[in-house]
Amino acid sequence: MNKLSEKNISKQTGLTLVLVTLTMIFLIGFSALAIDVNHALLNKTRLQNIVDTAALSAAVLFDTGKDEETVKKSVYERIASMSASKGNTELTIPDNAITVTLSNDPLDFNGSYNSNLESYVRVAVSNVPLSNFILPFFGLNKSVSASAVAGPSSSITNSCNIVPMVVCADLSNSSGFHGYQENQVYALKLSAKSQSSMGAGNFQLLDFGSGASAIRTAMAGAFSECMDIDDIAQTKPGANVGPVGQGLNTRFGEYSSNLKEEDYPSDVYIKEPDTLATIDKNGNVTYTDSWGYEEYKTSASACVDGLSANDPYCSKGEIGRRVLPVSIANCSGAKGGTTTLPIVSIGCFFLLQKAPTNNSGTQAVFGEFIEDCTVSNGSTGVIPSRQGAYKIQLYRDPISGES
Numbered sequence: 001m002n003k004l005s006e007k008n009i010s011k012q013t014g015l016t017l018v019l020v021t022l023t024m025i026f027l028i029g030f031s032a033l034a035i036d037v038n039h040a041l042l043n044k045t046r047l048q049n050i051v052d053t054a055a056l057s058a059a060v061l062f063d064t065g066k067d068e069e070t071v072k073k074s075v076y077e078r079i080a081s082m083s084a085s086k087g088n089t090e091l092t093i094p095d096n097a098i099t100v101t102l103s104n105d106p107l108d109f110n111g112s113y114n115s116n117l118e119s120y121v122r123v124a125v126s127n128v129p130l131s132n133f134i135l136p137f138f139g140l141n142k143s144v145s146a147s148a149v150a151g152p153s154s155s156i157t158n159s160c161n162i163v164p165m166v167v168c169a170d171l172s173n174s175s176g177f178h179g180y181q182e183n184q185v186y187a188l189k190l191s192a193k194s195q196s197s198m199g200a201g202n203f204q205l206l207d208f209g210s211g212a213s214a215i216r217t218a219m220a221g222a223f224s225e226c227m228d229i230d231d232i233a234q235t236k237p238g239a240n241v242g243p244v245g246q247g248l249n250t251r252f253g254e255y256s257s258n259l260k261e262e263d264y265p266s267d268v269y270i271k272e273p274d275t276l277a278t279i280d281k282n283g284n285v286t287y288t289d290s291w292g293y294e295e296y297k298t299s300a301s302a303c304v305d306g307l308s309a310n311d312p313y314c315s316k317g318e319i320g321r322r323v324l325p326v327s328i329a330n331c332s333g334a335k336g337g338t339t340t341l342p343i344v345s346i347g348c349f350f351l352l353q354k355a356p357t358n359n360s361g362t363q364a365v366f367g368e369f370i371e372d373c374t375v376s377n378g379s380t381g382v383i384p385s386r387q388g389a390y391k392i393q394l395y396r397d398p399i400s401g402e403s
Helices: 005-063 070-081 212-222 241-252 291-302
Strands: 098-103 120-129 143-152 156-159 167-169 185-189 203-206 232-236 323-329 340-351 365-370 372-374 378-380 387-391 392-395
Touching: 005 070, 005 120, 005 143, 005 392, 070 098, 167 185, 167 340, 185 203, 203 241, 212 232, 212 241, 212 387, 323 372, 340 372, 340 387
Parallel strands: 167 323, 372 387
Antiparallel strands: 098 120, 120 143, 143 392, 156 378, 167 203, 185 365, 232 340, 323 340, 340 365
16 A cells, blocks of 8 residues: 555544544534433423412412412412422422413403402412523523413313202293302202202202112212213102211211211311201292301301311311302103103302201202302313303413413
């Protein structure tokens, strides 16, 4: 091999080493950059989960009647608590990075806010700094932001945690909600001594199975079937007063026939009105006491906040257990016994007092009709509505497009 060839080979070898070195530097840099990107995405997800939880928690507090100051304070506390939990400790979130905005419209957080209307909460956390790996070599630093909007949904058209009772709609009455007036007391389930036939304002059990035990646990809260508007419901013949009352009364902390507190907790507030509601042989309800759902909400909230330590009616239960979502059906032409009824909506009643557990009297289950109530599982319809059952949910943020 001549000297010229040896010289060319030497040059090519040197060029190859340069190319290999540059390629390795590029690959190492790209890998380091990928670490930065993945690290940012991971913490973005963590921050979004924190913000989603804070927004949902705030919306639930609004739903239970808390004031603006309490709700906003809870957002800061929830974010601080979650950012300090295992897996999130890298996220140091100062208070000045958190913004809480309230609105009556989940699509507009720039207008005025009225606390007497539906409340929606927007929680935003901006520019939370993260650790860097390769980005500083390019004069860059990384941070993450997240936002979430939460509040009540439109009326539920499909619900999976209702009480298995069906109430007849009053199709002849165009006022109220399918004929039911807010804050008025109704007989929810007629007792064994039948006071009237099926018709507007009457209530029956859904036929979800046989046996007193099944009825008892279903009325206590174990009913798991879903009901959809336009479904056909089959009613159950007979009054079944004992199992119905025993199941419903777990909400007042009364347990019998193998019902247990750990399975069916009471409500947090178990007071009954001083003067109980009654019903006569013609099905007319009489209620003269002024105590009702609004007073219950105030007292239940005080129990949860620990402000009513001396109130004997505070109980270690769950708030809202006395609020009953039930099916409303078209009972036109229906008669006693087993029958099929088309479901037209889901309505909400507040369980005013304990239910009867035997046939010795002529009383019924009494509920105060309320405009709306939350359910833990359900889906909404196409047409929005403020009345009936609803759930607390996340909305897409109209400002950032997140959530």
